[in-house]
Amino acid sequence: MFTDYFLLSLKSIRHRKLRSWLTVIGIVIGVAAIISLITLSRSLQGTIEDQFESFGANRILISAKGFQGPGTLSQGLTMDDVETIEKISGFEYVIPGIFRSSEVNFKGQTSFTLVGGIPSQYYEEFYTDTGVDIVDGRNVKEGEKYVAIIGSRVATEMFDKEVHVGDKIEMGHQEYRVVGILQEVGNAQDDSQISIPLDAARELFDEEDAVDLIIAQVKVTDEIPQLQEKIEKELEQERDDTNFQVVTAAQILEQIGQVLGIMQIVLVGIAAISLIVGAIGIMNSMYTSVLERTKEIGIMKAIGARNKDILILFIIESGLIGLVGGALGVLIGAALAYAVGPLSQNAGFTIHITLEPLVLLFGLAFAFVVGIIAGILPAWQASRLKPIDALRYE
Amino acid sequence: MNHIYIENSSANRAMEVLQLKNVSKVYTLGEERVTAIDKINISIKKGDFVALVGPSGSGKSTAMNLVGCLDIATTGEIYLSEVNIQKLTESDLAQIRGKKIGFIFQTFNLIPSLDALENVALPMMFQNVPRDIRIKRAKALLEQVGLKERMYHRPNQLSGGQRQRVAIARALVNDPEIILADEPTGNLDTKTGDEIMDILKELHKKGRTIILVTHNPDLTKLANKVFTLKDGKIVGA
Ligand SMILES: Nc1ncnc2c1ncn2[C@@H]1O[C@H](COP(=O)(O)OP(=O)(O)O)[C@@H](O)[C@H]1O
Ligand SMILES: [Mg+2]
Numbered sequence: 001m002f003t004d005y006f007l008l009s010l011k012s013i014r015h016r017k018l019r020s021w022l023t024v025i026g027i028v029i030g031v032a033a034i035i036s037l038i039t040l041s042r043s044l045q046g047t048i049e050d051q052f053e054s055f056g057a058n059r060i061l062i063s064a065k066g067f068q069g070p071g072t073l074s075q076g077l078t079m080d081d082v083e084t085i086e087k088i089s090g091f092e093y094v095i096p097g098i099f100r101s102s103e104v105n106f107k108g109q110t111s112f113t114l115v116g117g118i119p120s121q122y123y124e125e126f127y128t129d130t131g132v133d134i135v136d137g138r139n140v141k142e143g144e145k146y147v148a149i150i151g152s153r154v155a156t157e158m159f160d161k162e163v164h165v166g167d168k169i170e171m172g173h174q175e176y177r178v179v180g181i182l183q184e185v186g187n188a189q190d191d192s193q194i195s196i197p198l199d200a201a202r203e204l205f206d207e208e209d210a211v212d213l214i215i216a217q218v219k220v221t222d223e224i225p226q227l228q229e230k231i232e233k234e235l236e237q238e239r240d241d242t243n244f245q246v247v248t249a250a251q252i253l254e255q256i257g258q259v260l261g262i263m264q265i266v267l268v269g270i271a272a273i274s275l276i277v278g279a280i281g282i283m284n285s286m287y288t289s290v291l292e293r294t295k296e297i298g299i300m301k302a303i304g305a306r307n308k309d310i311l312i313l314f315i316i317e318s319g320l321i322g323l324v325g326g327a328l329g330v331l332i333g334a335a336l337a338y339a340v341g342p343l344s345q346n347a348g349f350t351i352h353i354t355l356e357p358l359v360l361l362f363g364l365a366f367a368f369v370v371g372i373i374a375g376i377l378p379a380w381q382a383s384r385l386k387p388i389d390a391l392r393y394e
Numbered sequence: 395m396n397h398i399y400i401e402n403s404s405a406n407r408a409m410e411v412l413q414l415k416n417v418s419k420v421y422t423l424g425e426e427r428v429t430a431i432d433k434i435n436i437s438i439k440k441g442d443f444v445a446l447v448g449p450s451g452s453g454k455s456t457a458m459n460l461v462g463c464l465d466i467a468t469t470g471e472i473y474l475s476e477v478n479i480q481k482l483t484e485s486d487l488a489q490i491r492g493k494k495i496g497f498i499f500q501t502f503n504l505i506p507s508l509d510a511l512e513n514v515a516l517p518m519m520f521q522n523v524p525r526d527i528r529i530k531r532a533k534a535l536l537e538q539v540g541l542k543e544r545m546y547h548r549p550n551q552l553s554g555g556q557r558q559r560v561a562i563a564r565a566l567v568n569d570p571e572i573i574l575a576d577e578p579t580g581n582l583d584t585k586t587g588d589e590i591m592d593i594l595k596e597l598h599k600k601g602r603t604i605i606l607v608t609h610n611p612d613l614t615k616l617a618n619k620v621f622t623l624k625d626g627k628i629v630g631a
Contacts, residue, residue: 004519008508015507299503302464303564304492304520306485387491388465391503 005309009317012293019285024325026281027367031329034271035363036336041264043341043353047186048256050352057249058092058129058221060228062214062235065243077211077244084238085216090227092217095122098201099212104194105170106159113158114193115171117201118215120144127182129217137165137180145200148176152184153191169194172204186350224248275370278325282374286318290378297382298390307383314379315372322371326364333363410473411571411603412438412461417470419456419626430456432626433470438572438619443598444605445614448623454607457623458576461605462495463487475571492520496565498575502557504549504564510536511545514563521568535563539593555586562593573597576607591616 013020062085064076082096098117103110118126123140127133136155140147148169155163168175176196185191202208218227231246290297297310334355341353419431430453438444446454459465460472463479472479474494479487491497504513514532523531536545539559549557558578565573575594579587595616598604606617614620622630 001522004525008519011512012507295503296505299505300516300520301488302462302491302497302503303517304488304568306488306520308485309488309520386465387463388459391464 005312005316006320009313009320012313013317013320016289019289020321023282023285023321024328026278026285027275027322027325027371028278028329028332030271030275030278030370031326031363031367032333032336033274034268034366035330035333035359036340037267037271038264038359039334039337039353039355040340040351041260041267042356042359043337043351045257045260045264046354047351048260049253050186058218058224059249060216060218060224060231060246061248062216062231062244062246063212065245077214078209079211080209081235081239081244082211082214084234085214085231088227088230088234090219090223092219093122093125095119095126095215095217096198096211097213097215098198098205098207098210100201100205102171102194102204104154104158106163106167107161109159109161111158113154114189115201115204116193116195117198117204118195120197120199123149123195123197125217126215132185133183134180135183137178139180140195140197144179145197146174146176147179147196149180149182149195150178151182151191151193153188154194155181158192171196174200174204176200184350186352224250275366278367279370279374282318282321282325282371283377285321286314286375286378289317290314290382294382294385294390294393297385298387298393301385301387302391310383311379314382315375318375318379319368319372322367322369322374323364325371326367329367330360330363334360409440409475410437411440411442411475412436412605413471413473414457414461415471415473417457417460417467417472419453419460419465420468429626431460431467434623434626434628436621436628438603438605440571440603441598441601442603442619443617445617445620446605446607446623447609447611447614447620448629450609452623453626454623455576456626458574458605458607461572462497462574463491464497488520492517493568494571496568496570496573498558498561498565498573498578500577500580502549502554502561502581504557504560506549509546509548510541510552510560510563513549513560514567517564517568531567532563535566536560539563553586554582555589558582558586558590559593562590566597571603573602573604575604577609578606579608579610579613 062077062081079096082094085091086094095118100115101112102115104113104115105111120140121142127139134149135152137149140149150163150169163169163178163181165178165181167178169178170176171194182191196204216227216231218224228246228248235244235246236242300310337353337355341351414434414436416433416435417431418429418433421428421430432453434457446457448454456465460467461474463474467480470480474490477490479490482490497503505516508516511529511532514535515528518528518531533545536542539562541556541559541563544552544556549560552560561578573594578594579590582590591613594604594606598616606613608614620631621628
């Protein structure tokens with residue numbers, strides 16, 4: 001019984017190929033937009049969360065407030081501040097770091113990139129806790145000075161010639177031996193960084209006492225809020241100013257999550273609008289289709305079709321159109337997300353696209369429901385036509 | 395056209411298949427009221443071949459539509475095999491149209507998206523006839539109206555005469571009690587029209603009840619009853 005109606009609807013759709021396709025396209029655009037936008041924004045969020053997870057949930061970062069760099073030393077952090085924090089118990093280690101830009105020469109070619117320096121004895125722990133592996137070579141050992149660990153982009157993209165373990169790079173007229181290459185992290189800044197021991201960095205940047213960033217690794221995750229507060233209190237007391245900021249990884253993640261959330265709302269909003277436009281398109285098409293086929297409805301009634309038969313036929317028809325549009329939209333939307341994902345690499349960020357079955361299913365179901373809803377009104381009107389009026393319609 | 399497929403269930407029982415008692419149909423167009431049918435009384439027995447004649451606008455189609463349950467009379471009563479159709483719901487009327495009436499229109503009225511076979515089978519779908527039986531019956535009827543080779547052609551791939559044959563096969567498919575043919579040859583040339591009339595003649599011979607609307611006096615010779623309508627009234631029987 002239902003199969004018969006289904007086949008009849010199918011024939012009717014195929015008979016009006018062009019009009020049917022025009023209707024389908026409206027839905028395809030809406031669903032493709034919603035699927036690709038949701039997938040992209042959720043993938044982006046997933047990627048960022050992954051990065052911060054690897055960054056370490058147990059870290060508290062202390063830096064000078066606002067712009068920090070040459071000429072603002074008076075406001076910056078110093079080794080005194082490191083000592084202040086070290087006196088607080090509850091940390092596994094407290095690492096002073098310098099992070100600045102430097103010229104880098106390799107085989108006659110010059111480039112510019114971020115150079116980070118932390119004490120050589122902390123390298124092992126730091127990279128273990130960060131969760132970034134050394135894919136080639138080894139880590140910096142305690143007591144080493146003119147050695148470097150380089151990010152994946154430094155190795156493969158920064159210079160015409162690839163940098164290998166054992167090669168020499170030159171910064172500030174000093175040669176550094178590359179001992180290790182890091183795995184790709186996924187964002188351009190981290191992957192373009194060169195890490196050297198703090199002693200060497202002090203020489204390179206001619207800084208005896210300044211510290212750009214203090215990384216404090218806590219022992220117990222639950223104590224992070226108290227420790228954060230304690231750091232703020234102690235530093236303020238010792239320094240007699242508030243020109244510093246203390247943030248946790250969780251806080252950064254939360255901020256990014258908020259920004260992403262707003263972005264997601266905007267994207268989904270855009271997609272929803274296009275879906276509504278698609279739904280109006282279906283409704284319009286269904287109305288036109290009913291109008292065009294008024295005579296056909298009259299014929300069917302004349303040979304015994306009841307109102308409910310007509311209603312079912314038209315609802316199946318619009319549901320089918322919705323379903324076909326939804327299926328195509330899901331396919332195109334997924335393809336779009338996969339196509340756009342890699343483009344983000346140019347912006348210095350690799351989004352790992354993950355398709356969520358639930359999102360795809362939602363797209364399909366939504367299109368089906370929209371199709372049916374869009375079809376109900378014209379179908380109902382069609383079904384209620386008086387047979388003779390429908391038959392007389394030209 | 396040697397043997398037209400009929401299996402009229404209650405073939406020889408002389409009874410009133412159709413009765414119109416004081417039936418009127420008034421159309422209201424704004425202020426204006428048009429009385430298309432004016433208190434007509436008609437009685438038709440099983441196996442009758444009735445011709446309905448009269449000038450254009452005299453109310454012939456209106457009468458046919460009332461009998462065919464496509465429209466509802468303003469006043470009066472219409473009995474189809476002793477059931478008063480004035481009192482039925484739209485859904486019941488649809489059932490009657492499907493089961494008891496076989497309509498043949500001047501403009502054929504086939505569904506353009508369906509081929510000949512599907513068009514003929516369609517009325518059975520609305521009566522919940524199983525698919526295999528539908529196909530079998532539709533094929534047999536198409537064969538009998540001489541369209542065995544055209545079963546899978548869509549209406550726009552058929553000539554006018556062929557389309558009307560499809561329509562006749564469709565009208566017969568649920569074994570109706572009355573066949574209503576409203577100027578079935580009006581859109582056909584004389585030769586093709588004659589062939590269609592031959593089929594109707596044959597159906598009558600086999601016991602079908604037929605009401606035929608026509609302008610053509612020659613065709614009325616076929617009928618055993620002739621009603622002449624003028625301005626919605628019966629002026630000659
Ligand atoms: N739907 C309608 N609305 C108003 N007037 C109608 C309608 N249908 C038919 N009529 C009028 O009723 C009269 C009979 O029409 P009809 O039954 O079609 O005549 P015939 O079939 O004999 O040519 C005509 O005057 C026609 O104008
Ligand atoms: Mg007429």
